[in-house]
Amino acid sequence: MKVTEHIEKANGKTLFSFEILPPLKGQNIQSIFDGIDPLMEFNPPFIDVTYHREEYEYKELASGLLERRVVKKRPGTVGICSAIQNKYQVDAIPHILCGGFTKEDTENFLIDLDFLGIQNVVALRGDAVKSEIYFRPEKDGHHYATELVTQIANLNNGVYLDEELLNSACTDFCIGVAGYPEKHMEAPSLDSDLHFLKQKIKNGAQYIITQMFFDNHKFFEFVAKCRKEGITVPIIPGLKPIATKKQLNTIPHRFKVDLPDDLIMEVVKAKDNxxxxxxGIEWCTAQSKELVKAGIPVLHYYSMGKAENIKAIAKAVF
Structure with a gap:
């Protein structure tokens, strides 16, 4: 079932969903199930599975030149989605990136998903790899998520890269995209960011899931600005509880989001992890309750495979 259909079927009830990471290469699917099992009592209608693009490493050749090699650290998104749907009978939603894919790679990836009966995808540009400062698309790949959304929407209309295909089947993907209540880190302003978000919706995206935030007012302001711009699709808030003191520095640095002073001081005063x-649980629980009271259709938690704190929040909210 599509995300939009889950929301309609809920008739105003707030749904619970979460996001997981593929395991590192060398680990098996059980590590995924261990992070999902404790959360199934809250009846998630769908579970997101992130895609981590390949990293690069450089090896010096005998000639003295550097050879760039691909290191695939977290494979298995398609297989994990299939396993989740088979084991739990819930919809699994793979993330699809511009980075690391040619347009043909993307089309083949989508064909595989369609064969597996996966009806939802989240289309993202993706970040630059750690060895590079700026995002660099693959040769014959997409530069922007707007282009990726267009390719998926084209497949939904039976339009493939090979224009000579006859009687090509239409896929039926529900396309999600990212939204940034505090703007994307590379966007010059929130208004410019909203311009491109609106373009993604125009190109075929059907719902928005946001970057994490820790101040609900910023989310509500973001939603209000989206509606003013004519963006009417469901907007799902992404939530993440603070779990370590180190995150006071890493989250603002990596994701370019602000932490409220009250939260910072509570974390600083904490004696241990x-x-x-x-x-983090108490703060995120308070956020969640306020969002439920506001009638938000889905609360989406970035669990990243750690179920303990998400379960504590869900018990208090759902």
């Missing part, structure tokens, strides 16, 4: 986790 267990106390920090409790602060």
């Amino acid at each position: 267990d106390a920090v986790k409790q602060v």
Whole structure:
């Protein structure tokens, strides 16, 4: 079932969903199930599976030149989605990136998903690899998520890269895209960011899922600005509880989001990581309750395979 259909079927009830990481190469699917099992009592209608693009490493050749080699650290998104749908009978939603894919790679990836009966995807540009400062698309790949959305929407209309195909089948993907309540880190302004978000919707995206935020007012302001711009699709908030003191520095640096002073001070005062986790649970629980009260259709948690704190929040909210 599509995300939009899940929302319609809920008749105003707020749904619970979460996101997981593929395991590192060398680990098996059980590590995924261990992070999902404790959360199934809250009846998630869908579970997102991130895609981590290949990293690069450089090896010096005998000639003295550097050879760039691909290192695939987290494979298996398609297989994980299939396993989740088979084991739990819920919709699994793979993330699809511009980075690391040619247009043909993307089309083949989507064909595989369609064969597996996967009806939802999240289309993202993706970040630059760690060895590079700026995002660099693959040769014959997409530069922007707007282009990726267009390719998926084209497949939904039976339009493939090979224009000579006859009687080509239409896919039926529900396309999600990212939204940034505090703007994308590379966007010059929130208004310019909203311009491109609106373009993604125009190109075929059907719902928005946001970057994490820790101040609900920023989310509500973002939604209001989207509606003013004529963006009417469902907007799903992405939530993540603070779990370590280190995250006071890493989250703002990596994701370019602000942490409220009250949250910062509570984390600073915490005696150990267990106390920090409790602060994070209580803060995220308060956020969640306010969002439910506001009638938000889905609360989406970035669990990244760690179920303990998400379960504590869900118990208090759902």
